[in-house]
Amino acid sequence: MTTAHQAPDILSSTFAADPYAAYRIMRDEFPLIWHEPMQSYLISRYEDVERAFREPVFTSDNYDWQLEPVHGRTILQMSGREHSVRRALVAPAFRGRTLDEQFLPVIERNARELIDGFRASGSADLVADFATRFPVNVIADMLGLDKSDFEKFHGWYTSIIAFLGNLSQDAEVAEAGLRTREEFAAYMLPIIRERRENPGGDLLSTLCRAEVEGTRMSDEDIKAFCSLLLAAGGETTDKAIASIFKNLLAHPEQLSAVRADRGLIPRAFAETLRYSPPVHMIMRQPSEDVTLSGGVVPAGSTITCLIGAANRDGQRYADPETFDIFREDLATTTAFSAAADHLAFALGRHFCVGALLAKAEVEAGVGQLLDAMPDLRLQEGFTPAEQGVFTRGPDALPVEFTPAV
Numbered sequence: 001m002t003t004a005h006q007a008p009d010i011l012s013s014t015f016a017a018d019p020y021a022a023y024r025i026m027r028d029e030f031p032l033i034w035h036e037p038m039q040s041y042l043i044s045r046y047e048d049v050e051r052a053f054r055e056p057v058f059t060s061d062n063y064d065w066q067l068e069p070v071h072g073r074t075i076l077q078m079s080g081r082e083h084s085v086r087r088a089l090v091a092p093a094f095r096g097r098t099l100d101e102q103f104l105p106v107i108e109r110n111a112r113e114l115i116d117g118f119r120a121s122g123s124a125d126l127v128a129d130f131a132t133r134f135p136v137n138v139i140a141d142m143l144g145l146d147k148s149d150f151e152k153f154h155g156w157y158t159s160i161i162a163f164l165g166n167l168s169q170d171a172e173v174a175e176a177g178l179r180t181r182e183e184f185a186a187y188m189l190p191i192i193r194e195r196r197e198n199p200g201g202d203l204l205s206t207l208c209r210a211e212v213e214g215t216r217m218s219d220e221d222i223k224a225f226c227s228l229l230l231a232a233g234g235e236t237t238d239k240a241i242a243s244i245f246k247n248l249l250a251h252p253e254q255l256s257a258v259r260a261d262r263g264l265i266p267r268a269f270a271e272t273l274r275y276s277p278p279v280h281m282i283m284r285q286p287s288e289d290v291t292l293s294g295g296v297v298p299a300g301s302t303i304t305c306l307i308g309a310a311n312r313d314g315q316r317y318a319d320p321e322t323f324d325i326f327r328e329d330l331a332t333t334t335a336f337s338a339a340a341d342h343l344a345f346a347l348g349r350h351f352c353v354g355a356l357l358a359k360a361e362v363e364a365g366v367g368q369l370l371d372a373m374p375d376l377r378l379q380e381g382f383t384p385a386e387q388g389v390f391t392r393g394p395d396a397l398p399v400e401f402t403p404a405v
C-alpha cells in the first residue's frame with residue numbers, strides 16, 4: 001500500500017504537542033500499528049475501540065502488570081463473576097440516593113471551600129487552584145480521610161498515573177510507583193483497621209461492612225480500591241474540569257449559553273469528554289486472535305485503544321474536530337451510563353464506576369465557578385496548552401474576573 005505519511009510515533013514530541021493531527025493519519029491510513037518500543041498494537045478507529053471495550057475477548061489482563069504492582073489487585077483487572085461481585089460491592093456508593101443524599105452535599109461544600117480561597121481576588125489558576133484539588137478533596141472527604149493530607153494524595157495519584165502511562169518504561173517512574181504502593185499501604189492500613197473498630201457514616205466504613213453473595217472486602221482489597229479511587233477519580237475529573245473551561249473559553253458563545261442555562265453543563269461535559277477526553281488511551285489483551293481494521297492481532301498481545309482518536313472519528317461524528325455542545329450526534333442523556341456513545345469512560349463491564357460522581361462534581365464545580373466569576377476571561381496574553389499523552393488536559397488556566405458581589 002502506498003501512503004502519503006509515515007506511521008506516527010506516539011512516543012515522539014510531535015505527537016505530544018498535537019496528538020489530534022497524528023490521530024487523523026492513523027485513522028485514515030494506519031488503523032493498526034505495531035509499536036515496537038511499546039510492544040503494543042495501536043488502534044484508532046471508533047468501531048475498533050468500541051469493540052475492544054465491549055467484547056469480553058479483549059481482556060483487561062494488562063492491568064496485572066500496568067497497575068497491580070502499584071495498587072494491588074483491583075476490579076479493573078477482574079472478569080466474570082469475580083468482577084461482577086466486586087463491582088456490586090462498591091458501585092452503590094457512586095449512584096442513586098447515596099450519591100444524591102450523602103455525597104452531593106460533600107461535593108457542593110468542597111467546591112465552595114476552594115472557590116472561597118480566590119473568589120474575592122479577581123484572579124485564579126483554574127488548574128492549580130481548583131481542578132487538581134477539588135476531586136481529590138471530594139474523595140478524601142467521602143472516605144473520611146484527612147483533607148490536609150492533600151499534598152500526599154496528589155503526589156501518590158500522580159505517581160500511580162505516571163506508572164500506568166509509563167509507555168517508554170522509564171525506570172525512575174517505575175520505582176516511584178513501587179514506593180507509592182509502600183507509602184500508601186503504610187498510611188491506609190492502620191486507618192482501615194481503626195475504621196473497622198469504630199465505623200462511621202463514611203465510604204470507608206461502608207466498604208468495611210459491604211457484603212455481596214457472602215463476599216466481603218479484606219483490608220488489602222479496600223486499600224487497593226482506595227488507591228484506585230484516588231487515581232481514577234482524581235486525575236481524570238481534574239483534567240475534565242480544566243478542559244471544559246478551556247473549551248468554553250475558546251468558544252465564548254457556548255460559554256454564554258452555559259452561563260445563561262446551567263442545564264447545559266452536562267452537554268458541555270459530554271462534548272468535552274468526546275472532544276478532549278481526560279484519558280487518551282486504555283489497553284486490552286485479547287485472549288484469542290482478533291481481526292480488526294488493518295489485520296489480525298494475535299492472542300495475548302497488548303492493544304492500546306486510542307480513545308482520543310476514536311472520539312474524533314469522522315465515520316461516527318459529523319465535523320468531529322469541532323467543539324460543539326449542541327451537536328446532535330452525541331447523546332447527553334446516556335453520556336454518563338454504559339450506553340454512552342463517546343468512549344471516554346470506556347464501555348462494557350469496566351465502564352467507569354465513577355461516571356455519575358464525576359458528573360455531579362462537574363455540575364457543582366462548573367456551576368459555582370460560573371456564579372463566582374461573572375465576566376470570566378483568560379489572563380491577557382495567555383494561550384492555554386494541553387499536556388500529557390496517556391492522560392491529557394490543560395497544564396494551567398490563569399483567568400481574571402470581576403469578583404461577584
Ligand code: HEM
Pocket residue numbers: 060075076077087139228229232233234236237240277278279282283344345346347349350351352353354355357358
Ligand atoms: C471525567 C472523569 C472520569 C473519566 C474520564 C474516567 C475514565 C475511566 C475509564 C476510561 C475507565 C475504564 C478503564 C478500563 O476499562 O480499562 C474507568 C473505570 C473506572 N473508574 Fe473512572 N473516570 C472518571 C471519573 C471517575 C471517578 C470520579 C471515579 C471514582 C471516584 C472513578 C472510578 C473508576 C473505577 C473504580 C473504574 C473501574 C471500573 C471497573 O473496572 O469495573 N472514575 N474510568
